[in-house]
Amino acid sequence: MTLLSVRNLSVAIHEKPIVKDISFNLGAGEILALTGESGSGKSISALALMGLLPLGSKKGGIINFDGNDLNKISENKFCKLRGKKISMVFQEPMTALNPLKNIGRQISETLVQHKACAPHELKNRVRNTMDRVGLSGIDPSRFPHQLSGGQRQRVVIAMAVCLEPSILIADEPTTALDVTTQAKILELLKKFAEQDGISIILITHDLAIVANIANYLILMKEGILVDQGEPKKVFRDLAHPYTKKLFSASSQKLILKENEISKGKLLEVNSVSVNYKSHNRGLFSKGTSIEAVSDVSFDIKRGERLGLVGESGSGKSTLTRTILGLQSTSSGYIEFEGKKISKDNRSFKKNIQVVFQDPYGSFNPRHKVERLIAEPFFALGKEAPHETEQKSIVKEMLEEVGLPLNSTEKYIHEFSGGQRQRIAIARALVIKPKLIIFDEAVSALDLSIRNQILKLISDLTERHGLSYLFISHDLTVIENITEKCLVMKNGKIVEQGQTKQILNDPRNEYTHSLIDAAPKFPEFGHA
Template sequence: MALLEIEALKVAIGDKPILNGLSLSLDAGDVLGVVGESGSGKSMTALSILGLPPTGARIEGAIRFEGRDLVGLSDAAMSGLRGDRVGMVFQEPMTALNPVMTIGEQVAEVARLHRKASRAQARAAARESLDRVGLKDIPLSRYPHELSGGQRQRVAIAIAVVCSPRLLIADEPTTALDVTTQAQIMDLLLRLVREDGAALILISHDLALVAQAADRLAVMKDGQIVEQGETGALLTALSHPYTRALVAHAEHAPTRVRKPDPAAPAVLEARDLVRDFPGPRRGLRRAPTFRALSNVSLAIRPGEIVGLVGESGSGKSTLLRALLALDPVQGGQVLLAGEPLTPTSPPRRRRAIQIVFQDPQGSLDPRWTVDRLVAEPLRLLDARLSAQARRARVEAVLAQVGLPSEAADRYPHQFSGGQRQRIAIARALIVEPAVIALDEAVSALDVTVRAEVLDLLAKLSDELGVAYLFVTHDMSLARGLTDRVLVMQRGRIVESGPTAEVFAAPKHPYTAELIAATPNLAGTLAARFGDGI
């Protein structure tokens, strides 16, 4: 008997179907990868298994777990399963973890609820679970904000496995992590599944990552599984057009027409930047100063796309804030169009550099229309423009990013993730900057939307001559998009050069480590199954 069997599952909200006749089965010890675009129904499948569909959702069909149909079970019965027999690892641990509870309390809480353990027993179980996930040196008294992103994800996994569940569901568990941490988390999940004899459902839009881990693959589109089967056979045969499209988008590299002039004056330059942070207080004493940037220099020329890569904590975000003159530096200087840029520079000096953030949902005010959001930089910098002139500029820049003029009168929640990112790019473009910093700007997008946004960025660079500083932890993305790449480690740029040369023959061992840890679909298929695409 299968551990999990889903048969003809339908989920609808009002008149809108979300899942439409989904069927799959999973045995103990299996790793099932579920892939598809945003909105395909991947997360809804996981939430349905957990008995957590949206309010008002109607569910038909069967979800049998250990022979027991979960559809129609009471909340109390489902609460007894969740965290005990079925564990869940969510995408963003910072929102999944309680910020006012220590990590020890959060792991112990699960043991107390499901194992009826005493406080001492639950605390011991928490310590053991945290040790299992590689946090032996982290005290139980730490809070989530005191940990790195990878450590927080390990805590989320410790919570999910503390009761040794039979089924573990991981929904995009590595999206926000750098490549080396991503590899560690995936190794950890697979090791825990093997040790406990459990099954794993791995939900991801990263085909290369799923190909590394999954025994079987289910491809979802519009609430249905359009193709499923053994991972190697499915990804080498590519019998369904949608699967072929996903693979093509996963390996997509935008075409560049315009070549940057290496002799042109830099539009953005950093010279020997030093950034120090005071150490934490320990009683009456303060710990030594922490140096986050150590004599960092770089130059970006018109129309050039420069990638900045490195692990979490390498100094990428600190450098970005220094380049944007959001934070002071203790040494060196930033030059924008040949003139110094500092935190006290007037707004007009800053218009030549703009930024696009990782999460457009969080960076766009939900109460404002797109017209007001995109025009905001104009209001700050060009107060003399009339309302009609501002509206014309907004509609023109929306057209540049592929959105209709009527989009100006709508709100962010009325758009998809990819469309919201286009709005964020339009807001950056409206003041005609010389350089745009993109901070993990496509990491939260599925492969199809990501390919569209990358093509858009390449087209805008070609047409407008705008330069990009592309901050990313995705080495494959840097390889396909950038002209040059800068590799950061511990506050220093340890390697730089033309992207093709750096990837072909990395000179620094840290660069080689990052490249080796990056999932590669064709390479994974060749290594695991003896064939490629």
């Protein structure tokens, strides 16, 4: 039975066409995948279905749902549909959640808005919804910042399904999650479709996820629907050149050229432990101590490319902060070029730089790109080159990362996600460091852009003789970009060695579970 019928949907924002005449049907209990690269119009199409387009938007065509054309109903009627009949799970749960309200209150907002139950039933309804999405051990009085990424995503899903809507739109719900958490969230969505009959529109750029979970696939490019059908048939036939291009990008292997690795240690981490005090303190108790990093040891030699893999909460971020001198060790020590790193000793800073997961969040939106890339010079103090030389180096770095020189006069919001990450890499390189830490640097990028950035990183490290620590939850990325790998769980290194050996013949059960949880393409004749 067709639940939603979209015919010739078009969207223009400030007269610029974004979505161009797309048509599709969604059946009851069906999972429809909407995929394509960044800027293809996926999210705008979803916002059009929800009636949440930005100001200056114009939409055309027919969106037939429950006997109504959603393009013609009033905002008042749309408000009665949202949350009750059609719900949406947004990409970044930390942005979608209110940091000042506890999660129980936020889940209850939809119930209160639609007057779905009596006030005395609200508490039980929230508890039941939380249990349903796998949050049975979590107190509703907790706040978003007290939860892991996977738990926050479950809260957002609970908000969306508490009224058992007919349609759930999930916009990149697993992009920033580790592989095991991702598998659990996808299994949860699949359960809603199979057991509760909820129709799901899944927006994702991960084709392996599409192949494993979706009943139907819609592939978009520059606002146009270029391919559609059952995923296995689409990926087997590869009838459209764009489908072929994306499929090739998903299985592309990067060949790392050999770096000259010295015997001397550039970075040495020796028996490092980091403890935190628990926030759950009583009137007379000091609170318990939580060991975020436990007795970790490894080293990085000059020219070496090391990967670090682990789930959310495994201690990767705490270890990174400690290496950067932003967090003190509870025991053990870290040395860079034979000198100890600490919060008080900042002399190593010019030789260690970091590229963060979210480039937009790591830049000041008020400054132009020239100033943003030049920021590391301010940390050099009197050692910084003259302003004229700084400008020359900034332009040199822009050329290195493949961006035009006129980028210096633009603001960060004027660039795509891939371009922003190139700017972040240029900023990291500008003072010619010896070690770069890439913290989930490609996790939010679509496949083809991700491969471009990985190749750029490989080329730059070869040209500049750099060493790096590449942190990722994506095992295929680690396989492509590193020679050695560490696997971290509950603050401890549970396995380490050559990347290929670990991924092909893991010795630890936890490493096995990470590999098994990663989404994989079914076998196709041409693959």
